[in-house]
Amino acid sequence: NAGVMQNPRHLVRRRGQEARLRCSPMKGHSHVYWYRQLPEEGLKFMVYLQKENIIDESGMPKERFSAEFPKEGPSILRIQQVVRGDSAAYFCASSPLPYAGGPGEQFFGPGTRLTVL
Amino acid sequence: ELKVEQNPLFLSMQEGKNYTIYCNYSTTSDRLYWYRQDPGKSLESLFVLLSNGAVKQEGRLMASLDTKARLSTLHITAAVHDLSATYFCAVDPRSQGNLIFGKGTKLSVKP
Numbered sequence: 001n002a003g004v005m006q007n008p009r010h011l012v013r014r015r016g017q018e019a020r021l022r023c024s025p026m027k028g029h030s031h032v033y034w035y036r037q038l039p040e041e042g043l044k045f046m047v048y049l050q051k052e053n054i055i056d057e058s059g060m061p062k063e064r065f066s067a068e069f070p071k072e073g074p075s076i077l078r079i080q081q082v083v084r085g086d087s088a089a090y091f092c093a094s095s096p097l098p099y100a101g102g103p104g105e106q107f108f109g110p111g112t113r114l115t116v117l
Numbered sequence: 118e119l120k121v122e123q124n125p126l127f128l129s130m131q132e133g134k135n136y137t138i139y140c141n142y143s144t145t146s147d148r149l150y151w152y153r154q155d156p157g158k159s160l161e162s163l164f165v166l167l168s169n170g171a172v173k174q175e176g177r178l179m180a181s182l183d184t185k186a187r188l189s190t191l192h193i194t195a196a197v198h199d200l201s202a203t204y205f206c207a208v209d210p211r212s213q214g215n216l217i218f219g220k221g222t223k224l225s226v227k228p
Contacts (some may be wrong), residue, residue, distance in 0.1 A: 033214055042121075042205055042218035043160075056215055091159065095214060105150070106214060108160040 002027065004094050004109035005074075012115045019079040019086070021112045025094030032075045033106060034067060037089045049075060082116045089113050119144050121208055123219035130226055133195050138222045140189040140206035149189045150207045150216065151180050160205065163191075196226045 005024040013019050025032050030050055035043040045059040049069035060067065064082075069075040079086055090113075093106035120143040130136050140149070148167050152160040164173045166182035166189060173180050177200065179192045189206055203223045207216040 031214060033216070035216075035218075042220045043207075043216070045215050045217070048214050056211075056213065058215070093160075105162055105165050106216065107162065108152075110159045 004029075004092055004107055006092050006109035006112050008112060009110060010113050010115070012117060013082050014117050015083055016081050019082050019114055019116075021077040021079075021090050021092075021114070022074040023077070023092030023094075023109055024074040025092075026096075026107055029094035029096050029107075031095045032069050033093045033095075034075075034077050035091045035093065037091060037111075039088075043091060046077070079114075082114075084116045087114055087116045119210060119217050121206060121217050121219040123204075123206060123222050126220060126222060128222055128224045130193075130196050130224070132197055132226055132228050135195065136193050138191040138193070138204055138224075140191070140219055142187050142189075142206075142208045142217070144208070144210045145184070145187075146208035146210045147184075147212055148209050149182050150209070151189070151191055152205045152207065154203045154205065154221070156203075163204075193224075196224075198226050198228065200224060201226045 004026055007022050032049045034046040037043045047060050047067045048056040052071050064080045066078045089111045091111045092109045095106045122141045124139050151163040153163050154160050164180040169184040171182045177194045182189045203221045205218050205221045207218045
């Protein structure tokens with residue numbers, strides 16, 4: 001049973017370019033979460049998606065960032081016109097169907113380390 | 118403002134010693150998570166604590182939860198070098214997966 005898959009693992013972009021990060025959840029998981037981790041910091045929630053729906057995007061910057069989780073294919077986190085401050089590790093997590101009124105335990109992917117030159 | 122505070126943030130300990138990491142949080146949450154992260158790696162789930170008084174143990178690690186005090190502890194018994202990593206606690210105040218993480222406790226176990 002493959003875990004959460006993310007690609008690419010490392011991504012280098014120049015300022016002003018676009019970055020696309022992909023996440024395939026664990027088999028049977030219908031909930032996807034994106035987090036950002038700055039060096040020496042904890043993870044910060046960005047967005048929570050189910051298939052074809054954005055459930056909570058309260059942690060997403062208002063501009064340049066978008067996320068989707070289409071009916072078919074991986075979830076995509078897209079960053080337009082990247083700036084140096086976007087350099088971070090971006091982790092995707094997935095969880096199975098909700099239990100006890102809320103999502104279950106989250107399982108994290110290996111992360112994408114974005115470097116903006 | 119939602120806060121999750123861990124202490125200490127850095128911990129250097131000798132093999133064979135015991136120590137406790139503390140996690141305080143500022144809002145109600147019906148569950149608390151502990152994760153481990155090795156340098157440059159992803160997060161590995163250690164414990165999910167679901168109720169007041171919950172205690173879980175795995176090997177040399179034991180986690181507990183006091184929801185009234187909004188406090189969780191991660192106790193390390195007879196530390197070994199392999200436990201060197203950063204440990205994060207996280208809460209889920211809205212019970213929908215929007216996890217709020219602490220800053221992490223970087224543990225270094227020396228021979």
